[in-house]
Amino acid sequence: MATAAVTNSTQGTLSGLSRTAQNLVVALAWGAIMLFVFGYWVRSKTDGSTENVATILKIAFRVAGGLSALLAAWQAYTLWFKKESPDQKAASLIQQHLFVSYALLGGGLGLIVIGFLLGFGRNTTGSFVFIRENFAESFGSLLLGVISLCSGYLLQQPQASSGITVEFLVGKIPVLKLSQLVICALSVGTIIYLYYNNRDANAWRTYIPEMAVLLLLSLLAFACFLYLNTPNLDEFGIRLFVLLFGGIAGSLLFLWCLWRSVIWREDILLGGAAAWEGPNSYRFWLCAYVLFVSLVLMFFSFNLARADIRTNVVLRRVMYGYDTIVQGLLLVGILFILNVVIYALVPFTYDWTKTRGAYDVSEAGKNLIGKLKQETTIVVLMPQSAPVYKDLRVLLDNFRALNPRVHVNYISPDFDDQKYEELVNNFPKILPETNVASERRGVLIVYGVMPTKPEHNIPHSFVNERKLQDFEGGGGRGSRGKVIFKGESEILKELKFLAQGKKQQKVYILQGNDEVDMNGMGPEERIDVRGDYSKVGIGILVDQLKKDNYDVAGLNFGRELPDQKAPNVVFVQAEGAERRKNVPLDCQVLIVAGVTRDLPKEAMDAVDAYASRGGKMLVFLDLAAEADYKLRQTNLEAMVKRFGIDITDEVPLRLGGPGDERTLWATTTGKSDNPLSRGFTGQPIFMRRSARAIQPAAAPGRFKGEVVLHQELRRDRLTILPKDADVLGDVKKYVRSLVEDERKLQAVWRPKSFPLAVAVSEGDKPRMVVFGDTDFISNRDLEDSQTRSTNYAFVVSSLEWMAEREGIGAQPKVSSSFMLSPEVNVARMILMPGWMMLMATIALGTCIWVVRRR
Structure with missing residues (x-):
């Protein structure tokens, strides 16, 4: 009899136990996700910290998340997969619920302890204070702890078929009345406290939202106290009290969130990650948590008071309407907070357009920003209505995501007069010479700790708004103009200059031996491989290097003739007893480009001596042929061979693919650890008129060569290597002959990738980068919009690699946006x-x- 009764009782509760188990699976899985997210958040915030507490917290959240996931899996296995009789399943679920309840109680206590550890710490005087910067983590841990404690307590209570109702409150009316008096007294006392402590200079007005909400809350609590004193208050009266107090109190908290969001809009709505993780981050998270609590309060009170919805039509309509609104607001709030959490974990702003637009930081920018060694503050001095403000905000948010040392502030010179004057006192450079308002706009970059006094030597620079944008078109009636955003390139240029101590890298370009003309600005190109490069200009490359703070000059070992003075060219004078000419000692990189004949002995000896004593070089080779098209070897190539690079008498051509067969598609190898190779993945360089055949030496010695550019082996794009340059006379005819004669094709086909640029190192020190092509740095190629950016970026990155600096990779792009015609009705x-x-x-x-x- 007793056994049967127990069995029937167990079977009767199996349905309730199963519903509880289903809810537990979802709740524990959600809890595991939240704990993992919380742990990742804490880890990202304390990354690099050496404090024991930070390490313990990282481990604690991971362990707690793992245990929660295991408990969820255990419940799911018992509920859906374990084969048991109803009696056995009920008994198993009861035991599991008891175990889970203890786990929730223990976990809740642990989370509350963690919340206090995160929220309180010692200040400089040794006393405990609340840490505002950790408000989000502290309150979140406390909230999760309270939820866990309540869940554990409810799980230990007997199963109830009707769920949670207001019946338990009917016998506790005195407690409810006392709670209303306490809430009323606390609200009034807080109002008095805020006014009394902030009565000087009308500072109490700062707390008007809190005082207004507390006043209304005190009136609500007093009215509910009077209502609870009604004689013979039954269950329906308690239900109405719960509905009124919970709904109105939640609405007041919700209105407070809206009010404060407007007042703190710079930190909550407009500040982005800079505000959400800065010194005022508590403002955003306070509003977020109060919003969440207000919605939960309204939702919970409405659900407690819904027992009479089937008998009362008005109550049913009100309840369903409010329930829909509250659930919708709760969903929006959860999605909003989840979006913020995801943004904090993956803080980059992505642009999914084909060109990647203004929102994708360049590889060079990522390398530079990510490796900044000092605190860097970027102050945007312009109103939100400025044309480049939005692009700047997105760009600088991505900068902050790359390095926590980057701090961004936004000040409008037109409205924030006090803050602007403080900046002018500390940085007179930003003060315009004229009184034009637009001249005060721009970006201030401070590399180092932000100074508080005018007397400082902190490196800084100011980029005027004019440099951040260009305008094209829009001149005619009804025409459409275009705004070009150049913020990334200009800011990175100045920041790199500051990070280098405002020192320019000295670069010399060899001149006077029929090499490329560093002062030439024309689009001339070398058509015949039997000619030289004396008419080919690289003035665009030189001008751009100077704009990027390189000190560029020509170097000539010949005699300076009075009637042939070349601007910006240094003529080397003989020195010492032996009257030898040497590369200047201030030369940091020597560029030798377009040498097609042996260099004069004086020049060759100087270049050889410079390279032998550890000098760094950029060498641009190319095909050079005699009158009979026989390939010519120069003494420069003989010197390069001593640095671990083999040069062969072959003419690389491309068979297959669109365009001219002489055009080679140079791409990075993807296998090299060299930064030059990693920084240009997917960025092809077009070498239009074939190239010199180079490759690392098969048996490297003192110097190590790494292929950084090659023509990749592809089935639709074969590399052929004929021995004679005369094939360049009529490439189409030669290719047709290969197609017709497969044996001839097999003789010249190279069944593997073909090197086109090699980086040379001595130990771990960069020494040289040798390219098999010269044309890709000519004005003709740098004027081409399709090749300009990548070609120039690879040259600059090579200079940066040899200087062992961080600006390696594809350079910043300029993005454009179209302006509507003035005739368009916006x-x-x-x-x-x-x-x-x-x-x-x-x-x-x-x-x-x-x-x-x-």
Whole structure:
């Protein structure tokens, strides 16, 4: 009899136990996700910290998340997969629920302890204070702990078929009345405290939202106290009290969040990650948590008071309406907080367009920003209405995500007069010479700790708003203009200059031996491999290097003739007893480009001596042929061979693919650890008129060569290596002959990738980068919009690699946005879609209303 009774009782509760187990699976899985996210958040915030507490917290959250996931899996296995009789399953679930309840109680206590550890710490005087910067983590841990404690307590209570109701409150009316008096007294006392402590200079006005909400809350609590004194208050009266107090109190908290969000909009709505993780981050998280609590309070009170919805039509309509609104607001709040958490974990702003636009930081920018060694502050001095403000904000948010040492502030010179004057006192450079308002706008970059006094030597620079943008078109009536955003390139250029101590890298370009002309600005190109490069200009490359703070000059070992003075060219004078000419001692990189004949002995000896004593070089080779098209070897190539690079008498051509067969598609190897190779993945360089055949030496010695550019082996793009340069006379005819004669094709086909640029190191020190092509740095190629950016970026990155600096990779792009014609009615463009959507919504709602009433 007793056994049967127990069995029947167990079977009767199996349905309730199963529902509880299902809820537990979802809740524990959600808890595991939240704990893992919380742990990752704490880890990202304390990354690099050496404090024991930070290490313990990282481990604690991971362990707690893992245990929660295991408990969820255990419940799911017992509920859905374990084969047991109903009696056995009920007994197993009861035991599991008891174990889980203890785990939740222990975990809740642990989370509350962690919340206090995160929220309180010692200040400089040794006393405990609340840490505002950790408000989000502290309150979140406390909230999760309270939820865990309540869940564990409820799980230990007997199963109830009707769920949680207000019946338990009927016998506790005195406690409810006392709670209302306490809330009323605390609210009034807090109002008095805020006013008394902030009565000087009307500072109490700062707390008007809190004082207003507390006043209304005190009135609500007092009214509920009077209501609870009503004689013979039954269950329906308690239900009405719960509905009124919970709904109105939650609404007051919700309104406070909206009010404070408007007042703190710079830190909550407009500040982005800079505000959400800065010294005022508590503002955002305070509003977020109070919003969450207000929605939960309204939702919970409405659900407690819904027992009479089937008998009371008005109550049913109100309850369903409020329930829908509250659940919708709760969903929006959860999604909003989740979006912020995801943004904090993956803080980059992505641009999914084909060109990647202004929102994708260049590889060179990532390397530079990510390796900044000092605190860097970027102050944007412009109003939000400025044309480049939005692009700047997105760009600088990505900078902050790359390095926590980067701090960004936004000050409008037109509205924040006090802050602007403080900056002018500390940085007079930003003060414009004229009184034009637009001249005060720009970006201040401070490399180092932000000074508080005018007397400082902190490196800084100011980029005027004019440099951040260009305008094209839009001159004619009805024409459409284009705004070009150059913020990334200008800011990175100045920041790199500051990080280098405002020192320019000295670069010399060899001149006077029929090499490329560093002062030439024309688009001339070398057509015949039997000619030289004396008419080919690289002035665009030189000008751009100077704009990027390189000190560039020519180097000539010949005699300076009075009637042939070349600008910006240094003529080397003989020195010492032996009257030898040497590369200047201030030379940091020597560029030798377009040498097609032996260099004069004086020049060759100087270059050889410079390289032998540890000098760094950029060497641009190319095909050079005699009159009979026989390939010519120069003494420069003989010197390069001593640095671990083999040069062969072959003419690389491309068979297959669109365009000229002489055009080689140089790409990075993807296998090298060299930064030059890693920084240009997917960035091809077009070498238009074939190239010199180079490759690392098969048996490297003192010097190590790494292939950084090659023509990749592809089935649709073969590399052929004929021995004679005369094939360049009529490439099409030669290719046709290969197609017709497979044996001839097999003789010249190279069944593997073909090197086109090699980086040479001595130990771990960069020494030289040798390219098999010279044309890709000519004006002709740098004027081409398709090749300009990548070609120049690879040259600059080579200079940066040899200087062992961080600016390696594809350079910043300039992005453009179109301006509408002045004749376009912008208001109509905004209003028309809005009206159309409104009409469509009304029409759809009308159709649904008609259908439901048929």
